[in-house]
Amino acid sequence: MMLLARALVLLGSLMAPALASAPPITAELSTDRVDISTGFTGASVLVFGATQSFLGVDPPEDLIVVATGPTQGVVVRRKINVLGIWLNGPSTRFPDVPGFYALTATRRVWEILPEEERRQYRLGFDNLRLRSEGNSNPAFRAALLELKQSGGRWHEYAAPVSRAGERLFSARIAFPATVQAGDYQIEVLLARENRVIARQELSLRVERVGTAADIASLARGQPLLYGVLCVVLAVLAGWLGSVLFRRN
Amino acid sequence: MQVYLPIAEMSVDALLLLGIGFGVGWLSGLFGVGGGFLLTPLLMLIGIPSAVAVASGANQTLGASISGLVAQWRRGNVDWRMGLTLFAGGLLGSALGVQIFALLKRWGQVDVAVSLFYVVILGIVGALMVRESVSALLRRRRGAAPRRKLHEHTWLHGLPFKLRFRDSRLYISVIPPLAIGFGIGILSAIMGVGGGFMLVPAMIYILGMPTAIVIGTSLFQVVFVSANVTLLQAWQVGSVDIVLTMLLLAGGVAGAQFGAAMGTKLRGEETRALLGLLVLSVAFGLAWNLLQTPSRAFTLGPIS
Numbered sequence: 001m002m003l004l005a006r007a008l009v010l011l012g013s014l015m016a017p018a019l020a021s022a023p024p025i026t027a028e029l030s031t032d033r034v035d036i037s038t039g040f041t042g043a044s045v046l047v048f049g050a051t052q053s054f055l056g057v058d059p060p061e062d063l064i065v066v067a068t069g070p071t072q073g074v075v076v077r078r079k080i081n082v083l084g085i086w087l088n089g090p091s092t093r094f095p096d097v098p099g100f101y102a103l104t105a106t107r108r109v110w111e112i113l114p115e116e117e118r119r120q121y122r123l124g125f126d127n128l129r130l131r132s133e134g135n136s137n138p139a140f141r142a143a144l145l146e147l148k149q150s151g152g153r154w155h156e157y158a159a160p161v162s163r164a165g166e167r168l169f170s171a172r173i174a175f176p177a178t179v180q181a182g183d184y185q186i187e188v189l190l191a192r193e194n195r196v197i198a199r200q201e202l203s204l205r206v207e208r209v210g211t212a213a214d215i216a217s218l219a220r221g222q223p224l225l226y227g228v229l230c231v232v233l234a235v236l237a238g239w240l241g242s243v244l245f246r247r248n
Numbered sequence: 249m250q251v252y253l254p255i256a257e258m259s260v261d262a263l264l265l266l267g268i269g270f271g272v273g274w275l276s277g278l279f280g281v282g283g284g285f286l287l288t289p290l291l292m293l294i295g296i297p298s299a300v301a302v303a304s305g306a307n308q309t310l311g312a313s314i315s316g317l318v319a320q321w322r323r324g325n326v327d328w329r330m331g332l333t334l335f336a337g338g339l340l341g342s343a344l345g346v347q348i349f350a351l352l353k354r355w356g357q358v359d360v361a362v363s364l365f366y367v368v369i370l371g372i373v374g375a376l377m378v379r380e381s382v383s384a385l386l387r388r389r390r391g392a393a394p395r396r397k398l399h400e401h402t403w404l405h406g407l408p409f410k411l412r413f414r415d416s417r418l419y420i421s422v423i424p425p426l427a428i429g430f431g432i433g434i435l436s437a438i439m440g441v442g443g444g445f446m447l448v449p450a451m452i453y454i455l456g457m458p459t460a461i462v463i464g465t466s467l468f469q470v471v472f473v474s475a476n477v478t479l480l481q482a483w484q485v486g487s488v489d490i491v492l493t494m495l496l497l498a499g500g501v502a503g504a505q506f507g508a509a510m511g512t513k514l515r516g517e518e519t520r521a522l523l524g525l526l527v528l529s530v531a532f533g534l535a536w537n538l539l540q541t542p543s544r545a546f547t548l549g550p551i552s
Contacts, residue, residue: 038491040252041259073551077356085364085538088356093551143546177252177259208254212491215254219486227482230490231475234311237494241501242315 024198069100070182152176269499277507284441303481305440320464327415331468334429341433370531377524442470
């Protein structure tokens, strides 16, 4: 229902192309919140919209969609072999890396924009500013990229920006089951002739809801009470089980 | 059916968890142990963070052992005085163990440390069990049943602070049971186990308690120490996942009944030999993981 209403609003804005102040791009999200409930297995959000001018014309225009999640601090540790046993050895801390990063575009971003533009808008893993503390070996940064990608929390060009007709576009952003709660920014950029000519920022809220949210907030807010509850519940469950399954 | 674990912050197949709970419950019913030593490594194997696996394993052990304690208590097989002495040691030990665990977590060595503890402890306990039961089997085959003393007098009996444990028919110093409780308390906090598989042999061979009293009294210690570990882990480390615990318990309680029914058909020595082999194979599996070159040279963790 909400999607329909949004689509109508968008359609309305398309119907009025005569307005001189019409923005070069108009984009929307299929939803502005993702709920992590007890049955959460990941989510996919559709970014869709239209451009003011035709996309196909020369010089070509390109669309870039980039989504970033709340920053977090992570430690990358290298395994070392001590007397035959593999231990966690030297480490590098990255105090503020995006917990989620997804990039997609109509073409590869390096074909669309020069390096300084890509760096400014943080387009592509190579252009993320990742401040590090500790061991400065570049292997740690490479490992961070690889580990984040293998968990599905960072991805590039997972699904391309697709076009319908001459002005409509859409892209899908996949959030894995391990996605963090928090505020997510989704930027839609329109690029032409090696520079960004328009951008629109959208926001998305990922929230824990229902039982999962209550449990997590109780465990964090009142850990002692939560601990007591865990003890009581386990005792009750064990006792109940022995009553239910008692063999005569 | 996927279910989201709020503390582990991941989705896991609920049927897989129920199945693991059932399997471990079945084995624990069969062998009369809590099964925590199987559960925690299995949880780590399916990708549950080791901190959550250990803490929720302790919570599950509590639920799984409570019905056994009630049953033993009804039959009068619990030596309360001995249980309380062991528990006093266990309380201190598990408090220290949780602190060690929090420290290991800060250093980023939880996974390795937990695995190492498992390999060493399970290796020793498994080897002792197999040796003991095989020699018992051989003795029975030879037909000579040697008469054993109730318990042997060693230097342990010369220690001060003697106390009379009437139900265990013992008059010994409180220091050995306190020390045993303390040591096993540390291990339960770090390994997420109740410690029954270590406590039972310690009570029989070190303290010289009669076998009939041993199971009930060890369950007493296991229940209270795992309750303490659950509480401290939830409070100070924040890693008990109640959804995970409940799913494991649901499977485990059902499995334990089937296991117990089957266990009555097996002989004592054979059961102990099988359990020893099981313990040893878990130790070998974990040792293999520690020694093998890891598939990834780097690991990722949160800054804590």
